[in-house]
Amino acid sequence: MTNVHSPTGDPSDRGQRAWTQVVLSGMKNKVPNVLSRKDQFGERERFDSDTIWEEETIAQKIMAQRATAMIQNTLFMETVLFSFKASDFQHHTEAFKLVNDNVGEIISGRPITKYGNPQRNELIIEVKFCDPTNGTKAVKEGFVFKDILYKGVPANDGANDKLVRLSLSQLPFFVSRQELSDGLRQSLGRFGKVCQVKRLTNRGYFEGEAVVILDISPQDDAPWHQLERRLHLATWDIVVPASFKGAPPICFLCRQSGHIRKNCPRLEHVTCFNCKGKGHYARHCPEPKATEGQQLDDYLESTQKVSEKVRDQQGRTTKRAKATKEQVVIETPSNDGINKSQLHAETATSDAQSTETDQGEMDEVEYEEIMETDRNNTSAATTKRKLPKKVGSSKMVRKTVINAFKATSKRTGNGTTPLIQKQQLLKQLHEQQAASQANGQDLSGFSILPPTTDPASGRLAHD
Ligand SMILES: [Zn+2]
Ligand SMILES: [Zn+2]
Incomplete structure (x- = not known):
């Protein structure tokens, strides 16, 4: 963990540094590998997630986004989504009948999971009610089926929100669930609206890794701060590595974020041993290897x-x-x-x-x-x-x-x-x-003679 405290460690010094300086010093640092898939024993990391805080509507938003992602298309206006267990039905049209009988008459529907993952026990359908008020009723009240309350999700509500799944590591691993949730919500509020905080545990131990869902949809007032590979968490005054979809690249040469190896400023000073050109190492030389x-x-x-x-x-x-x-x-x-x-x-x-x-x-x-x-x-x-x-x-x-x-x-x-x-x-x-x-140049500095042979034996002179 890169701590941006003053070198003396005196907390009173903290107030003397401009906030931007603190953040910048964190940004200059290298980005360590984040959430590697395998640990040092070659075992695949398996984390259990534990939701410690979430916004009320996040489940609906996530479902709408999943449905949109599955069909790779926008959902229709004023339609309602339902998510059932696929194993509860013999055929997906039975779900249409269920909604029709319990909420109100539907014009028709379509199974979204037809485009999804067949391994998942999941059936998401999109239906359109004849009477739009039934749609509202489905969302607000829902209905009970096999002892489970099913509520509809307005298909276009939240489907266009820009949700970002942020993986964080190197968090303080000794804080309580409540402290972690409060701290992350407070620190990440600048980057987007925190919708969900999940604590990841490895065989029951919390090792300082968490996943946060942020809504970064543009807002009217101040724009969100841009997410970076290293985020400053004001609550603990630390800079932690973060990974998310669409994150700036990390350079494999200097391990700083924002550029790829090919464009690394460090290469400017590198001379190739092969072609004597600048800007690359011999290993990556485009010229044929010198004999x-x-x-x-x-x-x-x-x-x-x-x-x-x-x-x-x-x-x-x-x-x-x-x-x-x-x-x-x-x-x-x-x-x-x-x-x-x-x-x-x-x-x-x-x-x-x-x-x-x-x-x-x-x-x-x-x-x-x-x-x-x-x-x-x-x-x-x-x-x-x-x-x-x-x-x-x-x-x-x-x-x-x-x-x-x-x-x-x-x-x-x-x-x-x-x-x-x-x-x-x-x-x-x-x-x-x-x-x-x-050309009249002095060659006295040149000390290499042609290979001379001993006239007697014809062998190359050698000791
Ligand atoms: Zn670089
Ligand atoms: Zn070269």
């Missing part, structure tokens, strides 16, 4: 960006590294036109940076070195580098790619096809690289 190769390309691109950023921040270190690049050049066989000195400069840069960058950047650098290791296993210095145990930002993607590369390398060692795939992937990459180079 591993595309994901790798995307990853490598992002790596390059990060490397450039790091290098910009560490300009001083880069200069120092460039000065020492001659010392770390290692001859590796490569059939690619990439400037090796630049690439090895990056290796040196990385070494220099690792002392000064933060953990996230260090991971980036270390990762690059591992990738180097993967190709240049002739370099004793880098081969000794271990996979970073602690992985920083974007760790999952990085780790995945590292593992993928390792796995690929191992498999290619046995002369299987993934080597070709890997080469194709990197070929694409190098084409992009070459294009960038042609």
Whole structure:
């Protein structure tokens, strides 16, 4: 139960908050699941209802509404409805005769329950009296049949009233029947005319759930307050979840009412991992799922960006590294036109940076070195580098790619096809690289070399 009391719990603070503030604070909250059909033990909830208060004419109104709902049509003017037990008759026309004999001559009638539920022991008929005064008599006095008093219901009286069945939960479960009825009638009076209050009990226990029938037919003076998924009950100063037909939807993402998941404002800030679009998660991406190769390309691109950023921040270190690049050049066989000195400069840069960058950047650098290791296993210095145990930002993607590369390398060692795939992937990459180079861009931040093979064994270089 969301209590809107002041955080201090001091009741004297209550008066200082505007009523609208109290209500609004309740509305901002999430809407919990209301009246779930099954409990945590998987059993279907069975509630017994106990009518604790009702308006005199509500039974008639409900019957008129049920009849209207069954035939999916309006009832005729000046007709009268009767509801009998179906088991008391052999044929529904016997009910017409019963009314004709006990109240007055009828022109004719029709069985409404013909369109209803055959499982129910119920026979609702609509009849029209020759003399309209007999209709009034049927409604006011009725007649006795098998010791039961049957009264007619004017078919159009209340049939057009807008009755709403409101299910409430999280009510105070320790109040008496009278307190509950009074409290609900008092608190819900703003939303409509309370016609009936039913307390729901679960195996004899009242657990704070109730059903209220509200008449929300438009009235002449002030309009009713609109029903919401969370209603403020002034009697107890609580906001409780409510459910009713035509209630505003509840968003499955943020669980606030008033919009569906698709229109959730939270999605504005979400970027899809699949298509990089805004406003949805990869799980709901309309684009085809990116292949591993595309994901790798995307990853490598992002790596390059990060490397450039790091290098910009560490300009001083880069200069120092460039000065020492001659010392770390290692001859590796490569059939690619990439400037090796630049690439090895990056290796040196990385070494220099690792002392000064933060953990996230260090991971980036270390990762690059591992990738180097993967190709240049002739370099004793880098081969000794271990996979970073602690992985920083974007760790999952990085780790995945590292593992993928390792796995690929191992498999290619046995002369299987993934080597070709890997080469194709990197070929694409190098084409992009070459294009960038042609535009005069500095690619020294780009640390990925093509898969190099040991000319002697033809195997992919791998430690
Ligand atoms: Zn939402
Ligand atoms: Zn997407």
